[in-house]
Amino acid sequence: MGFDESLLFVFMLAAFLGFELIRRVSPLLHTPLMSLTNAISAISVVGAILLAGEHDAPMLSKILGFTAVLAATINLVSGFLITDRMLKMFKKRAPGGKH
Amino acid sequence: MESSIMGHVIELTYVIAAASFILSLKWMSSPGTARRGIIVGELGMLLAIVGTLMRHEVMDYSLILVAFFLGSAIGVPLAYLMPMTAVPQRTAISHAFGALAVALIGTAEYYRHTPHGFAMVALVIETLLGFLTFTASLMAFGKLQEILPTRPITYKGQNYINLSILAAAILTGLYLMFNPEQTFLYPVFAGLALTFGVLLIVPIGGADMPTVIALLNSYAGLAASAMGFALNNKMLIIAGALDGSSGFILSVIMCRAMNRSFTNVLFGAFGQVQTSAAVKGEAKNYRSASADEAAEILESSRSVIVVPGYGLAVAQAQHKLRELYDMLTKRGVDVRFAIHPVAGRMPGHMNVLLAEADIPYDKLFEMDDINSDFAQADVALVIGANDVTNPAARHDQSSPIYGMPILNTDMAHTCMVIKRSMNPGFAGIDNELYYLDKTLMLFGDAKAFVGEIVKALGASK
Numbered sequence: 001m002g003f004d005e006s007l008l009f010v011f012m013l014a015a016f017l018g019f020e021l022i023r024r025v026s027p028l029l030h031t032p033l034m035s036l037t038n039a040i041s042a043i044s045v046v047g048a049i050l051l052a053g054e055h056d057a058p059m060l061s062k063i064l065g066f067t068a069v070l071a072a073t074i075n076l077v078s079g080f081l082i083t084d085r086m087l088k089m090f091k092k093r094a095p096g097g098k099h
Numbered sequence: 100m101e102s103s104i105m106g107h108v109i110e111l112t113y114v115i116a117a118a119s120f121i122l123s124l125k126w127m128s129s130p131g132t133a134r135r136g137i138i139v140g141e142l143g144m145l146l147a148i149v150g151t152l153m154r155h156e157v158m159d160y161s162l163i164l165v166a167f168f169l170g171s172a173i174g175v176p177l178a179y180l181m182p183m184t185a186v187p188q189r190t191a192i193s194h195a196f197g198a199l200a201v202a203l204i205g206t207a208e209y210y211r212h213t214p215h216g217f218a219m220v221a222l223v224i225e226t227l228l229g230f231l232t233f234t235a236s237l238m239a240f241g242k243l244q245e246i247l248p249t250r251p252i253t254y255k256g257q258n259y260i261n262l263s264i265l266a267a268a269i270l271t272g273l274y275l276m277f278n279p280e281q282t283f284l285y286p287v288f289a290g291l292a293l294t295f296g297v298l299l300i301v302p303i304g305g306a307d308m309p310t311v312i313a314l315l316n317s318y319a320g321l322a323a324s325a326m327g328f329a330l331n332n333k334m335l336i337i338a339g340a341l342d343g344s345s346g347f348i349l350s351v352i353m354c355r356a357m358n359r360s361f362t363n364v365l366f367g368a369f370g371q372v373q374t375s376a377a378v379k380g381e382a383k384n385y386r387s388a389s390a391d392e393a394a395e396i397l398e399s400s401r402s403v404i405v406v407p408g409y410g411l412a413v414a415q416a417q418h419k420l421r422e423l424y425d426m427l428t429k430r431g432v433d434v435r436f437a438i439h440p441v442a443g444r445m446p447g448h449m450n451v452l453l454a455e456a457d458i459p460y461d462k463l464f465e466m467d468d469i470n471s472d473f474a475q476a477d478v479a480l481v482i483g484a485n486d487v488t489n490p491a492a493r494h495d496q497s498s499p500i501y502g503m504p505i506l507n508t509d510m511a512h513t514c515m516v517i518k519r520s521m522n523p524g525f526a527g528i529d530n531e532l533y534y535l536d537k538t539l540m541l542f543g544d545a546k547a548f549v550g551e552i553v554k555a556l557g558a559s560k
Binding site: 026 | 127140165323328352454
C-alpha cells in the first residue's frame with residue numbers, strides 16, 4: 001500500500017487544466033455547464049460497478065454497490081440528457097414566426 | 100497472459116475517456132460547439148463503463164444491469180419532464196445522488212478491505228466529502244423546492260456548533276486514517292459528516308443558493324477525485340478534478356458578483372440582520388402606473404433593457420416576456436436583456452429560462468457588457484429582480500449589500516419595476532430605486548402584468 005506520487009501530479013495537472021477550461025466558458029452556459037460536470041462526476045459509476053460486480057462479495061457490499069450504481073446511473077443519464085435539452089434551446093436568431 | 104493484455108486495453112479506454120471529458124468541457128465554452136461537447140462526453144462515459152465491465156474483477160453482471168436499467172428509467176423522465184424553472188432543484192438533488200454514490204462506495208470499500216496507509220487517507224477524504232455533500236445537497240434541494248423555509252435560520256452560537264461538528268468529524272477521520280481497524284468509529288465519523296452537511300445549509304438563504312450550489316458541485320467532483328486516489332484510478336482523479344475546479348470557479352464568480360467572501364456566504368447568514376436598519380418606515384413616495392401606460396411608454400421608446408430576476412422564474416413569465424419582446428421588436432424597438440451573475444437560484448439560470456422562451460441568446464448580455472448602455476436606454480424594465488438593482492449598493496455604506504456590483508437601471512431614462520407589492524425583497528432590504536422620480540412601479544404578478552402590457556400593445560396597433 002505504497003504511496004504513488006504520480007496520482008498527485010495527475011490531480012494537480014487536471015485541476016489546473018480544469019481552471020483554464022472553465023474560465024473560458026461563457027456565463028451564458030453556466031447552468032448547462034453545471035449539469036454537464038454533474039454528469040461527468042457520475043464517473044464514480046466505475047467504482048460502483050467494481051463493487052456491485054464482485055464475485056462472492058458480502059451482502060453489505062452488494063447492497064451498497066447496487067445503490068451506488070443506481071444513483072450514479074440516474075445522474076449520468078439525466079445529466080447528459082438535460083444538458084442537451086438545455087443547449088438545444090439556445091438559438092442565435094429567433095425562428096421565423098411563432099412556434 | 101490474456102488478462103494482462105486486457106489490462107492494457109482497459110487502461111487505454113480510460114485514457115481516451117479522460118481525454119473525452121477534457122474535450123467535452125473545452126467545447127462547452129460557446130453555444131456553437133457545446134452540443135458536440137455533450138456527445139464526446141457521452142462517448143467518454145460509455146468507454147469508461149465498457150472498459151470497467153471488461154475488467155476481470157467484474158464477474159456478476161445481474162445487479163449492475165438491473166441498476167443500469169432502473170437508473171435510466173428514472174433518469175430519462177427526470178431529464179425530459181423537469182421544467183426549466185426547476186433546474187436548480189434538479190441540480191441540487193443530483194449532487195446529492197452523486198455524493199451518495201461516492202460515500203457508499205467508500206463505505207463498502209472500508210468494510211470489505213479496511214485499507215491502510217495512503218488508500219485510507221484518500222478513503223476518509225472521499226467519504227467525508229461524500230457524506231456531507233449528500234445531506235447538504237438534500238437540504239439545498241429542500242430549500243429550493245420550498246419544502247423547507249427558504250429564509251436563513253440562525254441561532255446563537257451557530258457557527259461554533261457547526262465548526263465544532265466539522266472539527267469532530269475531521270478528528271475522527273484523522274484517527275481512522277491511522278487506526279483503520281477501529282471499525283466502531285466509522286459510523287460516528289459518517290454521522291458527524293452527515294450532520295455537518297445539514298447544519299451547513301440551515302443558515303443559507305435563497306439569495307446565496309447560486310454560490311452554495313456551485314460549491315456543492317465542487318465538493319461532489321472532489322469526492323469523486325478522492326475516490327480515484329483510493330482506487331488508484333487516474334481517470335477518476337482527472338474527471339473529479341475537472342468537476343471540482345469547475346464548481347470552485349463558478350462559486351468564486353458568484354461570490355465576486357455579490358462582493359462577498361466564501362466565509363461570509365457560508366457563515367454570514369445573509370438577510371436576517373437588516374430589518375432594524377432598513378424598515379423603520381417613514382412612508383416614502385413612489386409612483387405607480389397601469390399596464391396601458393406602461394405599454395405606451397414602451398411603444399414609444401427606441402431602446403429597452405429588460406432585467407430579469409428570480410421572480411420571473413417563480414411567475415413562469417418567460418413565455419409572456421417573449422411575446423412582449425416580439426411585439427416591441429416588430430415595432431422597431433431595440434430590446435435587450437441584462438443578466439446579473441447571481442440572478443436566479445443557480446449560475447446562468449436566467450439565460451436558460453430566456454433561451455427556453457426562444458429569445459435569441461445574442462440579446463442576452465452580461466452585466467459588464469451592458470452596464471454602460473443603461474444611460475442611453477429609454478426604459479429599464481425590471482421583472483422579478485430586486486437587490487441587483489439597488490443603487491444603495493453604490494453609495495450607502497450601512498447597507499448590507501454595499502459594494503455589490505449592480506445593474507445601472509437607475510441610469511435609464513425611465514425605470515419600470517414589475518413587483519407584487521412594496522414589500523422588501525428576499526434579503527429584506529428596501530430598494531431606493533423604487534422611490535426615484537423616474538421609476539414607475541407596476542404592481543402585479545409578473546406573468547399577468549406582462550400579459551396585460553402585451554394585450555394593450557395589441558389593442559393600440
